[in-house]
Amino acid sequence: MVTLPSIAPMLASPGGLPLPGGDDRWAVETKQDGQRVLAYLPGDGTALFRSRSGENITSGYPELQALGEVFRGTSAVLDGEIVALDERGRADFGRLASRMGLVRSPAAVISRAARRAPVHLVLFDVLFLGDDSLLAEPYTERREALESLGLAGERWSVPGVVVGNSEQALEATRAAELEGIVCKRLTSRYEPGVRSRSWIKIRNLVTTDAIIGGWMPGKGRLTGLPGALLLGQRHEGRLRYIGNVGTGWSERERAELSALLRVAATTDCPFTPVPPVTGAHWVLPRLVSEVTYATRTRAGYLRHPSWHRLRPDLAPEDIA
Known part of the structure; x- marks a missing residue:
């Protein structure tokens, strides 16, 4: 028998169609x-x-x-x-x-x-x-x-x-x-x-609307700015946490969101049950976002979510 070499896996790059x-x-x-x-x-x-x-x-x-x-x-x-x-x-x-x-x-x-x-x-x-x-x-x-x-x-x-x-x-x-x-x-x-x-x-990406219920602070050059948004959707009359999104924003969008989030700040968590996150800043559930994601976990959390845009044309009551 030969000695098998240790090999690191080859990785795929993200892309789209048409193919080169x-x-x-x-x-x-x-x-x-x-x-x-x-x-x-x-x-x-x-x-x-x-x-x-x-x-x-x-x-x-x-x-x-x-x-x-x-x-x-x-x-x-x-x-x-x-x-x-x-x-x-x-x-x-x-x-x-x-x-x-x-x-x-x-x-x-x-x-x-x-x-x-x-x-x-x-x-x-x-x-x-x-x-x-x-x-x-x-x-x-x-x-x-x-x-x-x-x-x-x-x-x-x-x-x-x-x-x-x-x-x-x-x-x-x-x-x-x-x-x-x-x-x-x-x-x-x-x-x-x-x-x-x-x-x-x-x-395959799915687009969905979600209510912003909080945010996690960024680090390094993003200190004082949101590093990730905490998202939820209505379920049986309650706002249920579905995960966080921390990619897909421009610097301008991040700064604009930061200002809106500070205006909506509250000490009460809007999610039921309270999500297991540490260091969260809660906000009144007034802002609606549009995000894309790949799939959901069995618990309903978004996998690979990415920010798309803010939806000022939608009211939180419209989001299931």
Whole structure:
């Protein structure tokens, strides 16, 4: 057996359509909403899984250990994503979150968590196979090698891919309420640790209106200004906290918001229940914002929210 090299995962850059050079130069995969992982399979029946940061997370996912037996007698390093599926077969990050961080927990705790929220390993690249590094090979060669491995099991699979048709693929993921797509240049080599323009991730974004109920102060050059806004929506007559947004503003917008927030300052939290945030400044729930986000967690919090604009034309009573 060979000694497997430690490899940092290649990262995709955010982008949009149309794709540079035209659709026929790109492969399109569904964007997975899970935990990025590199699987190290030395060929002796064992498997080691490392997160994007390089942390050994093997013990946290005992149901994936059997992948090592699939590679008994040969060596491989595979790139993929650990996901937890909901009742409709879609990746549910909230469900996966209950498994993440259990690496140092007792085996009995991990076992119970695995029964409650079993995971699936989506494998989308092969970086090392047998005695050979495939890092310098083009995407098409690596994909062919990956498909030749026959990785179709109860706990792991290889995702489908299409060449071209990126707009239709993005629309299909939107209709299925999936996070989006990742487009990979057919000629691209694997660039360890690089956020490359050869991989482009495109998220399906949802726009929603939300009531501003507070803010968190910024740091450094933003001292005294809002670093993030605390958002809510009405639910059963109460303002329910749905998360915070801290990106997407211009400096002018930040300054204008700061002035409006200070006028609306109050000592009472407008959210029910009070959100678990420290150092919040509460405001009267009078300002309505428009934000975009990717998905919601099972608890209803916005994931990847971004500020769009203030909505002075809407009253808080209009926001559900």
